[in-house]
Amino acid sequence: MASGDDDDPIIEEIDVYLAKSLAEKLYLFQYPVRPSTMTYDDVNHLAAKIKPKQQRVELEMAINTVSPNYCRSKGEQIALNVDGATYEESNTYSVKMMDKQTFSSIQATTNTSRYAAAVFRKGELHVTPLTGILQMRPSFSYLDKADNKTREREAANEGGDSSQDEAEDEAKAITVRFARPESEQARQRRIQSYEFLQKKQAEEPWVHLQYHGVKDGRSEHERQYLFCQSVDASQNSELVKTPKEYLAMLMPPLAEEKVVKPVGPSTVFSMAQLRTLPLGDQIKALMKNVKIMPFANLMGLLASGTDSTSVLRCIQQVALLVQGNWVVKSDVLYPKNTCSPHSGVPAEVLCRGRDFVMWRFTLERSVMRKEIASIIKLPPEDVKEFLEQVAAPRINRGWEFLLPTDADFIKKHPDVAHRQHMLWLGIQSKLEKVFNFSKEDFMPKNSSQPEPVHVSGEQRLKMAQQRAQDNHSSLQRDLDARRAESGFHIKQEPVYDGEVEAMDTSSPSPSSSSIPNGSLNGYPGAASPGFDHANGTGGGTASAELQDFVSKTFRKHFVLTLNELKRLFNLHLASMPAGRSVFHSISDHMLQDAVLLSRCKQILVPFPAQSTAASDEQKVFGLWETGEDFDKHRRLLYDVFSKNYRVRRNVVQARLAQELGDVPKADVDRLLTECCSSHGGMWYLKGTIQS
Incomplete structure (x- = not known):
């Protein structure tokens, strides 16, 4: 020491x-x-x-407003936005400047x-x-x-003098609800x-x-x-x-510090807290909060090494299988002796209504809210809550199921899928008694066979193609008769025969019958079957529907590769109810003819020789004419990309300024957003980014 x-x-x-x-x-x-x-x-x-x-x-x-670093115009603009043009004592800035x-x-x-x-x-x-x-x-x-x-200014502008505002409101029935005593929980x-x-x-x-x-x-x-x-x-x-x-x-x-x-x-729960619970409670807590989840995502949230068999056993106790995805059971969300936080409806009634909504999603991808409400007869707030848990609103299509059908899970676990299917049949029989309906009421009217419980978009497309194969002979007779009436012969293209898929989204072989890249605007030398070039219209309902689809698609996307257009068309087919499709056989030529008749043109992008984007599937088409002044901007952009497959923003700005004078930044932003995508500081036409 x-x-x-x-x-x-x-x-x-x-x-x-x-x-x-x-x-x-x-x-x-x-x-x-x-x-x-x-x-x-x-x-x-x-x-x-x-x-x-x-x-x-x-x-x-x-x-310090007199500092050389102070922007006076910005300060005045901020004060104007905050206080307006009037002078009041309550103004934030008294001198009309920040x-x-x-x-x-x-x-x-x-x-x-x-x-x-x-x-x-x-x-x-x-x-x-x-x-x-x-x-x-x-x-x-x-x-x-x-x-x-x-x-406030927008509300004042919208709320002008209106005769409707002055009209006396009609008498409406109102519902009076009394608050229940608040429980301790x-x-x-x-x-x-x-x-x-x-x-x-x-x-x-x-x-x-x-x-x-x-x-x-x-x-x-x-x-x-x-x-x-x-x-x-x-x-x-x-x-x-x-x-x-x-x-x-x-x-x-040493003592444990008490953490606030x-x-x-x-x-x-935090993930650390969650993993201290038993496996069943972990899954119940996750499903209760998330409401809907694919099985793969659930396994990813659990601790690594968790046995999938145990997870499957636990998940079936708290969730039901809908389109291959797990949706939490109604009685887990609404336990007994509870009621709706919106309307006070008892939990038993809520569970029946929500089970009906989930059962409908086992039959189809989209449902209509009014139809649901008319059957289960629950307050609108509760119906909306049911739908928001598992679906999202789509324009003109009602409420669409949130997740795509998980076909992989159904394929890997057929026993679980079958067990869940039988469980849904039992739930269906109970719902039919309670709500007095039949399953056939919700099936397509022109379908002779009931639709399977789980129908994916791919399955719908295959069903449509199967019907096209069955009607192939009658279609051929109609084509022959149409050729005879017109007085001239048209070179026949391969029509879908059940072995070669006309709208296949995979890369075509060099011997493909698609139009060679480099032909004038991509216009084919021979017409497509079922298409009448004499009057410039399609030969029947299918051609008219196809033309309408292509026009609307390019109005929305402006620039598309052939491959991307085919993908969107396949999704369009998959979204159509089974048995209602007018498309029997659409080839690449028919699709491209429809594009060129929709006031679009092919953009001859000079891809590198070794680039995969130079393939026939990656031919690029752009909307050429809409009747707007902005068409000139798009055409100049296409001309820039006809010289290089990737450009910088200043190149586009310089070309626009050269032809059109001073172009606002907002117009350049709109042009690039509509037609291009950015990667690594360079701009590419949509769908042509090189990895």
Whole structure:
């Protein structure tokens, strides 16, 4: 011990004193968005206020508007957006210019017991405990005020004089509901909700303060309280400890530190918390929160090495299989003795209605909300909640199932799929008795065979192609008769015969009958069967439907490769109800003819010789004429890409400026967004990006 003292001698002893005068009032402010060399000491502080319980502070500081770094026009624009053109006392900026900014605080830590402010003077160290450590960051609440002003102006513009507004409203029946007594569980959820916490925080009033600068006399007076007022050791018992007590304070015994858990909803789990539960409870918690999930995603959320057989056994207890995906059971979401948070409907009734919605999705991809509501007869809020859990609204198509059919799972686990199918048959029989309907009521009227429970888009396409094969002979007779009436012969193209798929999206062989890349605008030398070039129209309903599909598709996408157009066409076929398709056999030539008759042209993009994009499937077509002035911009863009398959933005801007003069940036952005995609700083026509 003595040798240790000789090696490390004591140089100086410093007395430490605990100052208590500011123990409950001392805060440390941090400014993380500004370097320490640029302080706010010399900035004019206009106002200050605090909420002591929440430890929230707001400071208003003046902005130097005469600084060469201040943009006056931007400051005036911000003030105009926030306050409008009127002069009112409640305006945020009194001089019609953004001349101040607000700093709002957030707590850097919730536990300040280990932090203190220390002052060293005359060989004495005076320590004052900190009440809070706050980070001051700029507040952008003025942007919210500007948004509110904008919405008010829009509402005022839309709410003009209207005879409909003045008309007397018709008498309507209203439903009066009485609130049920709040249960303890519901009260706990409400107390822990975000809205409740926000409301409680808003209830605490602001305490307005007066700011004093660093060199102010009052500040100097307050700084004296950082020193202990009494240096008598007997009155500072906190720092008078025996060596044993002091050692215990320096090295306390091992104990679990009590972590302050963030306040949040009781249903929210971290992944670490989740994996402490049994497997069945993990799956139940996940499905209850997610509502719908493919099996592969579920396995990815569980711990690595989890046995899939055990997961399958557990998932069937809390979820049902719909189109190859798992959807949480209704009685898990709505347990017994509970009711709807929207309408107060009992859980048993909710479960029946939701089971009907899920059963409908086992039959088809989309359902109509009005049809569902007319059968289950539940309030609109509950019906919407059922649909939002498993579907998404689509324009003119009702509510479409959220996930694609998981055919891989059905193929890998046929026993599970069969068991679930039998379970749905049992649920169907119960629903038929409750809601008084028959399954045939929801089947296509012109279908002689019932549609399978799980029908994917690919299966629908194969069914349509099978029907085309069955009707091949009758189609051939119609074509021959049409040729005889026209008085001239048309070279016949291969028609889908069940072995070669005319709309195959795989890359064609060099001997493919598709149009060679490089022909004038991609126009074929021979017409397609079923297409009448004498009058420029399609030969029948299929051609008219095809023309309509192509026109609408290019109006939406503007630029498409042949391969992408075929993919979209296949999706269009798959979305059509089985037995209602008018498309029996569509070849590549027929599709390209429809493109060229839709005011589109082929863009001869000079792909590199070794590029895979130079294949016949990647022929590029662009919308040429819509009747808008913006057609000139698109044509110039196509001309740029006819010289190089990838360009930079400034090249496009220069070409537009050369032909059209000064083109606004918004027009260039629109042009590139509609027709191109970006990769690695270069712009490519859609579908032609080189990997």
